Amino acid sequence: MLKLTELKTPASLEEAYELLRLPHHTALAGGTLSQLQAGEPTVGVELTHLLPSGITRDGCRLRIGAMTVLRTLETDPALQTGCLSILPASVRHLQGPALRNLITVGGAVGARFPQSEFLTALLALDAQAVLYRGGTVPLETYLNAPPEDIVCELLVDREPGQTGFCAVRNSYVDQPILCAAACLREGTWRIAVGARPFLTEVRTCPASRDIREIAADCGASFRMGDDLKATADYRRRICPAIVRRAMEGEGVCR
Amino acid sequence: MQVSLHVNGRPVTWETTLSQTLADALREHGCTSVKCGCEQGTCGMCTVWLDGKPVLSCSLLLCRLSGREVTTVEGVEPQARVLASYLVAEGGDQCGFCAPGYIMTILAMEKEVSAPVSEETVQAYLAGNLCRCTGYRSKLRAAVKYLNRSQNGTV
């Protein structure tokens, strides 16, 4: 459990940003991350009151406030069917409503968990992150950059294209052994594979070949590793099938 | 430090520290319904309501909850009793340790869904409430009967 030495409630995002650049300062949103962290005692920086919450339509995009809890995302009427239904599908296995009422979108993104199905789905959808200082960047860029900025919102296209999501796990609420999300738009596939057990990555490839071929090649291009749940070898063997099923539209509620 | 909030409908001001969880604080102040099963936010046994929504009390620090409303089984006892009577009638209470968390979860579900409710819906809602005794089936039967009781003509 994360030990706090102090709790600060900044009056503005600017103040919060400056605080979070200091050593041993940790952002506090839903609070669930602190359960899984140990280490040096830290100063907690409250963010919940400073960032937007809720999902709104903005033209052809959805704006998802960073303090939106995953439960809200999961139950939003606009996301129940159609291509964006892979978002609820990607958070549904996180235990139960009580946990998902606490985890915020910003917290989930910032945590950069390798097992995150949510990040996998977002990457395939080519979500954008609106950062406090860094402006609007592809989520991919934010994930690979040092975590110094604050995510204020996520932007997702309302019509991202043809999507799909597929994961393999043991218990229903277990982290996935491997997960894949796919999105086809204007002749290009975005394929994200996560829980490898490395942080999810995305590849793009033209939709010019048979899905099976693409899935096989693309699947083979991701680096896999061993952990308690499975070996790298197993992940390599099943990746083409998982990717192919995502490309075939599994996980989408029609 | 002190924090003021509402617990089970009453305003309270409690002494706390930067590391005290809501679960520990509730137990300290007599809410023995709140159980700690894993200190990690994985088992669901510590489920309470925060502003009416189910949350994991072991994952919340009391010092951050100023002005909020917390509800435990002790605060909804009449309704909890009705659901509990269904659970006991199925034999699904068993060791009873996970029962309060289950009750807060199902009573919260009742606010979000309308009858008739299927077993599959309840099953998914309960996925975060671990139980080692029952294998869940009796807990599902009880919840389905409870949630659909107006349909069945029973109260």
Next chain:
Amino acid sequence: MIQKPVGKVDGMAACLGKPLYVEDFIPRNALRLKIVQSPHAFAYIEKIDTARALAVHGVVCVLTYEDVPQDHPITLAAEAAPEGSTHDRVILERTVRFVGEPVAVIVAETEEAAEAGARLVDVTYRLRTPHFDYETAIDDGIPLYGPGESFVHFDNGHVPERNIIARKDRVYQDVETVLADCDVVEDVTVHTQAQAHIQAETHRTYCYPDGRGRLVMITSCQSVFNTQRIITEGLGIPAYRLRVIKPKVGGAFGGKNTSYFEGLVAAAVLKTDRPCALVLSREESMTISNTRHAARSRIRLGASRDGTFRALDIDMLINGGAHGEHSFDVLNVGGGNTMPIYRCCEAERFTGRAAYTNLVPAGAFRGFGAPQVVYGLEGAVSDLAWKLGMDSSELRLKNIIHQGEKHPFLSGGVVNSSRLEELIRRGRELIGWEEEYPSHRVDDHTIQAVGMAIDMHGSGIGGLDSVNATVSLNYDGSFTLFAGACDLGTGGDTILLQIASQTLNVDMERVQIEVSDTKTTPYDKGAYASSTTYVTGNAVKDACEQMLRRIGETAQKLYGLEEPPHLSDGELLDGGGNRVDTLEEFSHKIASFSSAEQLTCTGAFKCPSAPPPYVAGFVKLRVDTETGKVTLLNYVAMVDCGTVINPNLARVQVEGGIAQCMGYALYEDMRFSKTGAMLSNDLQKYRIPCSMDVPPIQVEFLESFEPSGPYGAKSMGEVTFHTAAPAIREALLHATGCQLNTLPITPEKVLAALEEQKEKGGRLPC
């Protein structure tokens, strides 16, 4: 009152969160304990320096091996005396033998102070070479115990210099000769993993001095009397100085059948003369208490071509971990509660060994050796049927034991109650066996299949178990039942009340139960080996029958009757059915000045044999041939536990046991690092089934009548566990042709088996 789905007497209170559990009784002024754990798997403590820890504000004292007797080893297994478990423990060790073993205990005013102190204990270790592989520990490992460091009450096969905790051999005729003569011999070796109990409530104990030189302990345990005896033995104090009470327990499953921590808390009270409490975290409960025994079981099943079993040879090696509690009896059960489910072959043999390793000890866990063997035995039966081209249910029907038949390894020797054949026939119908057998393709990467398994267990321990129960008639016409039995959440208390009220012929409300207290309830062995319904139930029935006779005799004298009246529905009736008096009035009268005779009767039951309950389990599942993922669709459990005292509670026991075994079968897995530390040490890394993982389970009881059981009942706490894993193995055999011999059956293992089969030129059955 029996065969009624009565709700548990303490169910409502528990649901509403009333203060019923150990933690609810710990007062604010109790000192809190924190265990300092060994980081090493095998080491001798040369020196412990507690100065820095003692300097922490709030730390009151630090317990080490110097605070407890070291001179004679005990066992912490809470079993009846004389314990079969190898004695190799003291309350706090000087030699630590697994990562996490308690080295010292901080006793402090607050949990924070205790935790702070725990980080500041300086220990100098002399490292020794640990051994982690139980398959090579016997002879290849450095002995964990030297001369004088272990002890046995009777020869249980313990050979410390070879790291053998215990042995158990059973021999009937000459199995090798018969095997050599068989048309076909299935030879299968299975590896089953250690399993964590993950009871909802972790281990916790509260203890305080009562001001009269005695300690009162409120602890989450499975046997108050056995705990009392072994803790006082370990501390070198007389048993009567420790009162042990079990309040409501949040689940145990065998994990609290060993008194791992009670001695530490009692020692702290002795040293400080203040109330002390220890509440273990989930991680501690997982890593430093106990697990199920991992095991390797080799089954050789010889049969003739028509499927008649002719020889059965089982070789079982179990991983006892660093301490020997329960290992001997696990071997006992491994052969005794498995092989007698089939008709006795021409020859049978069971060879069991338990090995020491430098890992967290294995202990009691529902099934207690039988699930491990059943996985192999039923696996061999599945494989034999497959090889012979026979329906596996028919092969079982051909060979199962029937009521009236004998088996040399069966407790009591003969089966007095069994409907096992009907369990199989009926279960087949319910799962749709004929339509589904063995498997069919659903789509290009999904196969659906059915599989089954059968199991038996015991009701108590024959030739060992003994309990008393007392019933008292109160002045207001109510009865109080005193039982030392321990309800672990199963509803044992309610069952006993049902039996009592049935026998006394009164409403359940008239009978109150007092339980699980060494000071106020009579001796009971406790809740293990599936005992409460059968063993304690019999004692309760005996006590109540005596009470009826005493009431009759006393009333006869009191009212000057020719014959004793009988009790019926709260009234005393004479031979002609006329009311003599109400029970209430009678009770007032005998309590009054003129009589002063409170009626109290103590019943007894000594368990001569442990009549087996039976389960036939059937599973329908799907396997994804691209990923190896197994999805359970449906389960049918047919149960014969004799008369079912409480259908609801019995049904939930069945569903719960099956769910636990589904986790055991598919993903529960204890993993250790190369240095012996437990890697799967929290609920994220070690997953138990959640609500979405357990498919619909159809349960049906076919009641046999066990003549030696209370109203024909047998126990059933454990028998519900074992079938799911072998049933799943059989279904996967039917689906893929692959034999999955290592638990848990992860998707990875299934895929590997499929790929190996493809490489060898094999094909899927469909």
